[in-house]
Amino acid sequence: MFNDHQKLQQIIDLGMEIAQIQDLDVLLEKILRAARKLANADAGTIYIKSGNYLKFSHTQNETLQKRLPPGKKFIYDAASVPIDHNSIAGHVASTGETLDILDVYQLNTDQVPYAFDRSYDKNANYRTQSMLTIPLKNNQSQVIGVMQLLNAQNNEGKVVPFSETDIPIVRVFANNAAMAIERAQMTRTEILGLVRVLTELRDPEETEAHVNRVGAFSAEIYQAWARKKGLHRADIETNVETLRMAAMLHDLGKLAVPYSIREKSGKFTAEEYEVMKQHTVKGAQMLLKSAQSEYEEVAAEIALNHHEYWNGTGYPGHVNPETGRVLPGHEDGQGKPRGKRGEEIPVFGRVVAIADVYDSLSCHRAFRDALQETDVLKTLEKGASNRFDPDMIKAFFATRDTIRAIVQRFPEKS
Numbered sequence: 001m002f003n004d005h006q007k008l009q010q011i012i013d014l015g016m017e018i019a020q021i022q023d024l025d026v027l028l029e030k031i032l033r034a035a036r037k038l039a040n041a042d043a044g045t046i047y048i049k050s051g052n053y054l055k056f057s058h059t060q061n062e063t064l065q066k067r068l069p070p071g072k073k074f075i076y077d078a079a080s081v082p083i084d085h086n087s088i089a090g091h092v093a094s095t096g097e098t099l100d101i102l103d104v105y106q107l108n109t110d111q112v113p114y115a116f117d118r119s120y121d122k123n124a125n126y127r128t129q130s131m132l133t134i135p136l137k138n139n140q141s142q143v144i145g146v147m148q149l150l151n152a153q154n155n156e157g158k159v160v161p162f163s164e165t166d167i168p169i170v171r172v173f174a175n176n177a178a179m180a181i182e183r184a185q186m187t188r189t190e191i192l193g194l195v196r197v198l199t200e201l202r203d204p205e206e207t208e209a210h211v212n213r214v215g216a217f218s219a220e221i222y223q224a225w226a227r228k229k230g231l232h233r234a235d236i237e238t239n240v241e242t243l244r245m246a247a248m249l250h251d252l253g254k255l256a257v258p259y260s261i262r263e264k265s266g267k268f269t270a271e272e273y274e275v276m277k278q279h280t281v282k283g284a285q286m287l288l289k290s291a292q293s294e295y296e297e298v299a300a301e302i303a304l305n306h307h308e309y310w311n312g313t314g315y316p317g318h319v320n321p322e323t324g325r326v327l328p329g330h331e332d333g334q335g336k337p338r339g340k341r342g343e344e345i346p347v348f349g350r351v352v353a354i355a356d357v358y359d360s361l362s363c364h365r366a367f368r369d370a371l372q373e374t375d376v377l378k379t380l381e382k383g384a385s386n387r388f389d390p391d392m393i394k395a396f397f398a399t400r401d402t403i404r405a406i407v408q409r410f411p412e413k414s
Contacts, residue, residue, distance in 0.1 A: 010038065011169060015176040022295065024184040025216065026241040028058035031177040035147060036060065038173060039132060039166045042151040042159070046136075047089050048181070049144050053080040054089055057145070064124060071227065073220075073402050078409040085113040089146045092133045096143050098171060099133045102161045132162045134171055136178040144182060147174055191248050197255060210359055211248040212410040217355035218247040218348075220402050225351065225395035246299035247352045250306050253283025277315045280304050284321040298348060305340065305349025306356060309387045312341030342389075350389040354380065354396050357388075358403070363412070 014034045021027040032044050043061035047054035056079040065074045083093045091114040092099055101107065104116035105128075121128050130152050136145040149170070152162040195211050219240045226236045254262060257279050261272050268276060283303030291297050304321050308314035317337030318330030326337040361376045371379075377397075384393040396403070 010034075011173050011176070014173060018177060018180040019183075021180065021241060022184060022187045022293075023241045023244045024181070024188045025058070025219070025244060026237070027180055027184045029060075031180070032058055032060050032147070035149060035170055035173060035177070036062075039149050039162055039170050040153050041132070041149040041162075042153055043126075043128075044147065044149040045089075047081065047093070047146040047148070049083070049093065050080070052083050054083060054093055054146055055080050061124075061126065061150075063151075064126060071224070071398065073399075075401055075405045077405070086115065088114050088116060088131065088133050089148055090114070092135050093143050093146050096135050096137065096141070098135065098167070099131070100162055100167060101131045101133075103129050104131050105129070129159045130161050132167065132170065134174045136174055136181065138178050138182050144178055147177070187245070191245060194249065194252060207412060209410045209412045210363065211250075213359050213406055214250065214352065214355045215244045215248040216406045216410070217358060217403055218351050219244045220399045220406070221354060221392060221395045222348075222351045224398045225392055228391070228395065242295045242298050243348055243351070245295040246302055246348065247355065249283070249287065249296075249299040250302050250352050250356060251279065251283065252286055252299070253279035253281065253303055255286070256282035277307070278324070280307055280316050281319060281321060281324040285324070288321060301346050302348050302352050305346050306352045308340045308345040308349060308353070310342060310345070310350075310389055311386050312339040314339050314345075314387070318344075345389075350392050354388050354392055357383075358396070362407070 018027060018030055018034070021030060028046050028048075032046050035041070036044050042063055043059070045059040046057050048057040049055075056076070059074075059076045061074055068074065081087050081090050083090050085091045085094055088099060088101070088104070105118070107114075107116055109115050116128070116131075120126070128150050130150070132149040132152070134147045134149075135143045136147055138144050149162070151159045152166075154160045192208050192211070195208055222243055223236060223240055226239070257276055261268070261275055264272070280303060284300040287296050287300035287303060291300065300321065304316065304319075308317075316324070317332075317339045318327045319325060319337045320327055326335070330338045332338045358376060358380060361371045361379060362373065364370045380388065380393060380396065384390040
């Protein structure tokens with residue numbers, strides 16, 4: 001356990017740390033883990049405001065996590081809660097006031113307007129007891145979300161009420177967290193703004209949901225692969241943040257492809273296919289030209305390499321991303337760029353290749369219906385050692401449950 005001085009120093013250190021995180025999902029994971037540590041809470045959830053609802057955006061539960069096999073992630077369902085006085089989170093979002101509840105099962109609904117929904121506990125075989133629910137407020141004192149911490153614990157691991165001295169400290173951290181969340185939301189909005197341009201140009205494949213899924217899939221696959229490879233945890237966390245954002249821009253180069261080719265529902269001619277393949281180089285050029293951050297540089301690398309094949313038959317091959325010309329010494333027998341093979345393909349390009357193909361095959365396209373999941377998985381299995389890095393494919397299959405949960409979090413808008 002930490003004393004008050006140590007916790008105040010933690011807040012300063014954590015505030016500096018979270019201020020550097022640009023990706024929203026990585027940030028929410030870090031904020032919730034830090035808040036739980038400050039309050040010694042077993043579990044918690046962060047809700048983000050979306051219109052008149054609170055969106056279930058990130059959750060953690062140490063007790064339920066320990067029941068899972070090593071390497072498996074705790075899966076939670078996507079859900080929304082109305083901002084009203086019926087639920088605890090909704091009430092806090094409505095009033096902007098913190099709620100500290102000793103035992104949610106002992107709430108007297110004759111005295112308070114809100115109630116605790118026990119169905120979650122029943123389904124998860126969990127017992128929620130003490131609960132601390134704090135509004136996340138920006139600099140204008142507007143509620144942008146809610147953080148809910150569950151089951152404070154003492155040194156022996158017994159569930160106890162939240163400490164009166166911890167609550168003000170967690171509230172200060174929550175204020176810092178809210179500002180960091182708004183900054184990350186702005187970064188996500190900027191990325192999605194570029195994607196919307198493609199959507200507005202009537203490219204139905206490049207939806208916000210698609211790029212969010214590809215980014216989230218890529219992060220999960222990479223983490224599983226990197227842990228298996230024995231990479232340091234700090235390096236993995238840094239790379240995941242960058243990858244999560246950069247992967248969303250993998251097809252930005254389609255902006256440079258003529259609309260007549262992008263909209264075509266039938267098979268491309270040989271000439272049209274060559275033009276379409278240039279979206280990899282064009283995307284890299286666009287991102288490198290405007291790059292002002294690490295994630296944009298990584299995005300350029302992904303854009304260039306996510307159609308390379310493990311066996312060397314992909315594209316665009318060994319080219320200078322700035323000129324699109326073949327690199328000296330890397331020509332094939334016809335003077336064209338030789339395809340990158342195996343580990344010549346950058347790691348992030350290899351992981352996004354799998355994430356992109358999985359999502360594309362799973363979704364309806366103008367020229368075909370969505371494939372059944374079993375058929376998609378067979379296609380990926382068949383592509384191991386041929387189109388895809390075989391170790392990356394193993395990492396994908398190790399994260400299938402999480403992948404399915406991500407699909408639920410980012411559904412296509414009807």
